[in-house]
Amino acid sequence: MSERRLPDGVLAVRPLPGANCSSVGSVVDMLFVAGVVVSSVAVAVAALSSSSSDPEPAEEDEGAGEG
Amino acid sequence: MKVRARAEAFGAWVRLDDPPTLVAVDRALAGRLGVVGGDAWGPSPPAPRPLEAHVAVTQRCPVACTGCYQDATPDGGAPSLAELEARLDALAADGVFVVALGGGEPLSRGDLPAVARAARERGLVPVMTTSGLGLTEARAKELTEFAQINVSFDGERDAYRAVRGVDGAEHAIRAMRALAAAGVPFGVNVVLTRRTFDALEATARRARELGAVEVQLLRFKPAGRGVGLVYADARLTQAQVTEVPSLLERLVKTSGLRVRIDCSLVPFLSGRFDAAALEAAGVLGCEAGRWLASVDVDGRRGPCSFYRGDAPTDTSARWSSHPARLPAPCDTCPVATVCRGGCRVVAAHEGDDGAPDPECPRVVAWRARG
Numbered sequence: 001m002s003e004r005r006l007p008d009g010v011l012a013v014r015p016l017p018g019a020n021c022s023s024v025g026s027v028v029d030m031l032f033v034a035g036v037v038v039s040s041v042a043v044a045v046a047a048l049s050s051s052s053s054d055p056e057p058a059e060e061d062e063g064a065g066e067g
Numbered sequence: 068m069k070v071r072a073r074a075e076a077f078g079a080w081v082r083l084d085d086p087p088t089l090v091a092v093d094r095a096l097a098g099r100l101g102v103v104g105g106d107a108w109g110p111s112p113p114a115p116r117p118l119e120a121h122v123a124v125t126q127r128c129p130v131a132c133t134g135c136y137q138d139a140t141p142d143g144g145a146p147s148l149a150e151l152e153a154r155l156d157a158l159a160a161d162g163v164f165v166v167a168l169g170g171g172e173p174l175s176r177g178d179l180p181a182v183a184r185a186a187r188e189r190g191l192v193p194v195m196t197t198s199g200l201g202l203t204e205a206r207a208k209e210l211t212e213f214a215q216i217n218v219s220f221d222g223e224r225d226a227y228r229a230v231r232g233v234d235g236a237e238h239a240i241r242a243m244r245a246l247a248a249a250g251v252p253f254g255v256n257v258v259l260t261r262r263t264f265d266a267l268e269a270t271a272r273r274a275r276e277l278g279a280v281e282v283q284l285l286r287f288k289p290a291g292r293g294v295g296l297v298y299a300d301a302r303l304t305q306a307q308v309t310e311v312p313s314l315l316e317r318l319v320k321t322s323g324l325r326v327r328i329d330c331s332l333v334p335f336l337s338g339r340f341d342a343a344a345l346e347a348a349g350v351l352g353c354e355a356g357r358w359l360a361s362v363d364v365d366g367r368r369g370p371c372s373f374y375r376g377d378a379p380t381d382t383s384a385r386w387s388s389h390p391a392r393l394p395a396p397c398d399t400c401p402v403a404t405v406c407r408g409g410c411r412v413v414a415a416h417e418g419d420d421g422a423p424d425p426e427c428p429r430v431v432a433w434r435a436r437g
Binding site: 008010011012014016022025028029031033041044045049 | 081086121164168194196214215217315316320327329336340346351
């Protein structure tokens with residue numbers, strides 16, 4: 001089984017978007033191969049954390065919001 | 068940098084654009100990202116809302132697949148664009164991230180690009196599944212608003228016919244070439260049946276050659292025209308079920324494609340992974356009526372696209388709360404928190420939608436012990 005250490009504070013990573021119209025799909029690559037996705041998520045989350053100190057707050061979902 | 072996020076009792080779901088990912092974060096990180104917890108972090112958080120919705124944009128389809136779960140027909144009805152826009156409004160208001168358009172054959176609508184634009188305008192990520200019939204290069208160029216399109220491709224010749232009763236593989240291949248030429252990211256949907264199973268790796272190789280980025284594996288579900296003997300003849304043998312984890316590993320390591328499984332295949336992983344591994348990888352089991360919702364052609368919100376009954380609201384509530392009353396042997400299963408009891412559609416087909424998934428290898432072994 002591969003190493004799946006997630007960045008601090010990250011509970012789960014679901015690669016998007018998938019395109020199946022009938023049932024929820026989940027990428028299983030992370031279960032078998034150590035995480036390229038996890039590394040790039042770590043970088044993205046770190047970038048978000050630092051940019052949010054100059055706050056442009058996360059767009060909350062009281063309706064739609066495009067990021 | 069802006070980000071779309073939704074507060075949840077555990078923290079928040081956050082949608083990243085690069086890499087395209089939905090990330091669950093705890094409250095501390097959510098707070099650092101600027102998420103305001105509100106009611107979700109209070110003592111009585113509201114019920115979970117769908118992350119993803121499957122929207123039937125038509126009941127019309129020129130292909131008469133033997134096992135069509137929607138029972139689509141060439142003269143099936145379709146909602147107007149205005150009706151679809153109202154449904155997208157409601158989904159956006161519920162905080163849905165992704166809308167998967169299906170049917171019926173979505174390409175039978177001439178206004179498909181407008182539907183995709185309407186989704187984007189509401190902050191939703193539109194994706195679509197198609198048989199590929201009628202998808203020319205010119206048509207493909209109109210579909211660039213879609214984040215991804217999946218083409219149904221169960222293999223070539225006999226493998227395709229074995230699932231659908233018609234040979235649509237050439238249409239699917241033409242569609243994939245058109246999407247590749249138009250620069251639209253695409254994957255393939257492969258329905259796992261006892262006759263497509265052995266050809267799966269060859270099917271994935273062919274899809275990769277044609278430019279696919281992902282293979283989505285689907286368990287054959289007993290719904291629509293796919294019930295009774297059709298289902299009994301299509302479902303995987305128990306030997307094949309046992310082989311699923313090793314087959315997935317080979318696909319991940321050799322196909323060059325991202326490999327995605329559907330919610331109903333999660334029980335088949337129960338002997339190989341623990342819940343923590345599955346949770347970290349964002350794997351979702353039966354999320355019908357919870358993280359997943361369906362919207363049928365009449366606009367009714369249901370638990371998942373395979374539900375075909377007349378009580379979608381009650382069924383959504385019952386299926387989404389099924390994990391609170393798991394029967395044996397699911398109540399002692401180490402992956403129960405992710406699997407959530409297996410596919411409710413398959414259980415319902417056996418006569419009791421509160422029963423264990425009858426094809427889960429752990430359930431089969433438990434029943435064999437009497």
